[in-house]
Amino acid sequence: MHSWIPLLACTNCRQALALDANDLSQEQNHCPHCNTPFQQHAGMFRFIDTNHDTQQLLKSTEGSLMDAGYRRPNRFMQQLRRVISSEYFPGKSWRLAKAAVIDQTDLKLIIGSGVTRYPAAVHLDIDDFPGVDVVADAHQLPFRDNSFAGVVCEVVLEHVRDPHRVIAEAFRTLKPGGSAFFIAPFLFPYHGHPADFSRWTHEGLATAFSRFEAVTVGIHAGPCSAMVNLLSEWGYVLSGLRYPRGYTLIKGGLTALLFPIKYADALVTRFPEAKRLASTLYVTARKPK
Numbered sequence: 001m002h003s004w005i006p007l008l009a010c011t012n013c014r015q016a017l018a019l020d021a022n023d024l025s026q027e028q029n030h031c032p033h034c035n036t037p038f039q040q041h042a043g044m045f046r047f048i049d050t051n052h053d054t055q056q057l058l059k060s061t062e063g064s065l066m067d068a069g070y071r072r073p074n075r076f077m078q079q080l081r082r083v084i085s086s087e088y089f090p091g092k093s094w095r096l097a098k099a100a101v102i103d104q105t106d107l108k109l110i111i112g113s114g115v116t117r118y119p120a121a122v123h124l125d126i127d128d129f130p131g132v133d134v135v136a137d138a139h140q141l142p143f144r145d146n147s148f149a150g151v152v153c154e155v156v157l158e159h160v161r162d163p164h165r166v167i168a169e170a171f172r173t174l175k176p177g178g179s180a181f182f183i184a185p186f187l188f189p190y191h192g193h194p195a196d197f198s199r200w201t202h203e204g205l206a207t208a209f210s211r212f213e214a215v216t217v218g219i220h221a222g223p224c225s226a227m228v229n230l231l232s233e234w235g236y237v238l239s240g241l242r243y244p245r246g247y248t249l250i251k252g253g254l255t256a257l258l259f260p261i262k263y264a265d266a267l268v269t270r271f272p273e274a275k276r277l278a279s280t281l282y283v284t285a286r287k288p289k
């Protein structure tokens with residue numbers, strides 16, 4: 001069974017749950033120290049119940065569309081959106097930074113994994129989307145201190161109520177010397193997946209990771225991606241139409257017209273002032289030994 005089960009800790013008292021990875025017959029469980037309940041089914045653990053605020057957010061219009069997209073993906077639309085979208089990620093630097101965390105063979109934690117799967121990783125999200133190992137709140141990670149060689153968190157910070165606490169939880173659960181790779185949006189329209197609370201400048205991100213060392217902030221998607229995204233969203237807002245039908249029509253139509261502009265980022269992201277208008281930024285950082 002999963003090698004990471006001994007790393008699980010109570011979200012309330014933070015003490016080890018001391019589960020037997022070879023005996024997962026019990027579905028209703030309690031912390032042996034403080035009695036906080038959690039569930040387990042076929043090796044998937046759940047630390048948040050149906051009353052948790054994240055579960056309510058998943059019932060919003062945009063939240064339920066995100067949920068449906070994860071559970072019943074439209075493969076044709078997925079392929080189409082690889083080209084006809086505002087996002088283009090030309091940089092080598094963020095790919096190398098991510099590979100340095102993802103390609104290591106030691107165990108990684110993926111916070112807000114959605115349906116993405118990485119090798120040698122624990123996939124955590126707010127519901128049991130396909131591929132999720134642990135359903136939990138990123139503000140209270142159900143893992144012991146110093147558990148992971150890497151933590152990855154891609155475009156999730158804007159969706160949590162207290163991003164600084166989530167970064168602190170990444171720090172706590174990383175092993176000394178372990179690496180974090182985060183992506184966060186700067187100039188990016190509101191998107192309720194299932195809710196949207198914040199945006200980040202490069203300075204704001206660097207400051208949020210000040211407890212770490214070797215902090216690098218760079219461009220993930222650049223100024224031309226940002227302009228395609230903002231112009232098509234502007235057109236949608238000016239149309240006066242409503243989400244989701246009006247959005248699909250106007251945002252989708254304008255993106256189909258404007259998307260070639262994003263490829264200029266192959267050049268523009270290398271310009272010295274590109275961070276001033278970046279669409280999304282990445283951070284790499286290391287927990288001191």
Ligand SMILES: [Zn+2]
Pocket residue numbers: 010011012013014015031032033034035036
């Ligand atoms: Zn406990």
